[in-house]
Amino acid sequence: MIFVVGIGADGMAGLAPASRAELRRATVVYGSKRQLDLLDDSVTAERREWGKPFLDGLYAVRDFAGDVHVVASGDPMLHGVGASLISLCGADRVTVLPHVSSVTLACARLGWSVQDTEVISLMTARARAAVRRGGQAVVLCRDGSEPAELATVLAGAGLGDSRMTVLEQLGGPAERRRDGTAQDWSVAPPAGVDNLNVVAVHYLPDERLLSVLPDDAFAHDGQLTKQSMRAVTLAALAPRPGELLWDVGAGSGSIAIEWCRSGSGCTAVAFERDEQRRSRIATNAARFGADVEVRGAAPEAFADAELTEGGVTGVQTPSAIFIGGGLTTPGLLDACLQRLPSGGSLVANTVTAESEALLLQYYSKLGGQLRRFQHYRGEAVGGFTGWRPAMPVTQWAVRKP
Template sequence: MIVVVGIGADGMDGLAPASRRELAGATVICGSQRQLDLLDESVTAVRRPWPTPMLPALRTLLDGVEGDVHVVASGDPLLHGVGGSLIRIYGADQVAVLPHVSSVTLACSRVGWAVQDTEIISLVTDQVYAAVRKGGQAVVMSRDGSTPATLARLLTDTGRADSQITVLEQLGGPAERRRSATAKEWAARPPADVDDLNVIAVRYLPDERRFGVLPDDQFAHDGQITKQSMRAVTLAALAPRPGELLWDVGAGSGSIAIEWCRSGSGCRAIAFERNEQRRKRIETNAQSFGVNVLVRSGAPDVFDVEPPPDVVFLGGGISQQGLMAACWDRLRPGGRLVANAVTVESEAVLTQWYSREGGELRRFQHYRAEPVGGFTGWRPAMPVTQWSVTKA
């Protein structure tokens, strides 16, 4: 059995009696050196600091050990912590967790926020742009003392300079400290003495959150963008599910990939685009929304990425020789493919694949009201043919 004990910056003084008893009776305790140093002389077990990298050590934790192995972890080990990793490896019946008060709960108590109204974002392993939002509030778990300044600069660069940030260090311990500023102020004069053990409470301003499919002007683009109305029906056909990976082939501005990532928990995307300027634009768009889009060069030359996609969207290049076949070959069984065509040549390719693989073939025509002299008339957009299919 593996017993994971959460411990705070207040060390042994903050532990519940059950946690104290577990540590007092332990024979082997693993953890980071910082957490092991919080244990006092009442704990006589052998102390094993985590090596780098840590994951291989987790998989061999029980090797050559008789009895239980104990692990000390920061705060609540099931909140972006080692507890969840151990349960995934060994199963819930082999891992017991004794949680401490989490840093998120402590942070919310310090700034007066309800936990259920607060997003939790971890930058321990993720890139800093994952903590960019268009509004709302979040507790951001930092990687180290440089994270607050890096996030403040990114918020300033992406139009969130007025966001209010509160950096909370050594929460719950005798050296606890709290400092607040706007993102712009923190970025201009970042303190040099921020403790590595910190979290950031962020209220994102201005609040420009929008749900549903976004207007076209929310994206930087050069005209190569799936327009809002077609984006809505395309997202409906793609049918995102939690944790799925999308390949957006011929991505243009990356609007489909970004909308995909915004649509559900854990949704990820890879955007394939030949044009270098557009690739840079996709990266800028993705960072402005804080979503996980990996940008690659032209398809199908770089289709060697793993894992294979759950869903593929083709918004451009459909008539390119071999592209559709390459996408189909890489799509996993049970995966979904959606392709939009506006040219006769691309439409012919979709018709051929529809005849061979089935699915649904639809055509969409949209009209927009525009002035005609002193009156109003309907101006048609280019019709779009869409093929959607599930791979057997």
């Protein structure tokens, strides 16, 4: 049996009796050096640090004969090793004894309700992943340098007024709190931040929108899927949590960004031929904390990729593909369909007769849904109002069998 015991910065003194008893009867305990150093002399077990790569340590625990113990920070089920071991070994082999999490402690210090606070982990992500256009979050940091990096990212995204609180060694005798704003800390960051820290962020200004974004939220050169078409395109793509989109001919990256905003863990790869547009996509994605990887022209950017059981070498297999530009590029549509996994969705929008003819050919062979959208805007005609039509958009949506 595997026993995972959560421990706080206050060490053994803060543990519940059941957790102390488990550690005192252990024969082998795995953990990081910092966590193992929190154990006192009443724990006589052999202490083994996690090696590198970390996965090797998990395999060692999995394959251990008999009972083995693991010590972890706070709540092991909150972005912790508890969930990793259960995924690897099964819930029937793992018993978790959680401690109070750093998130709960941070919310208690700030007077925030936990249910209204987002939790963002930077353990395997970059600081830009913590950008939000409003609300509040507790950001779990890897080390003492990340609060300053986060402040710089927030200030660069127009969120310099955001209030930031660094909380170090939460729950321990060396606990420390420091308050500031993203703008101030981007210029003069707090010095000597302990590696054991979290950052509480109240994002300002609050510009949260749950619907698709207005067109002026994106920097663009006219190559932009307009708001109304973004709404129907996202409906056709139907993103689910944790899925990956390929946005081909991405333009400003608006579809990729809306995809990432739509659900937890949604990510995208944007393929774009023009270098300036690629730079603009990266800027737009950073502004909304969207996890968008920007690549070159399709199909060249993935033509040499090799299909394997684990996906496409170099580019992860998408759950869905959107083609917003370059449909008539030789081989593009076939290359996208080839790389789409079974059950994946492809959606293509076009406004030209040539691209529409191509979509009709594929629709006749593969089926799916073919739609045409026509939108009108009210505009001034002298002293009156008239309807000005936008270019009609033809959309083909298909799911690969």
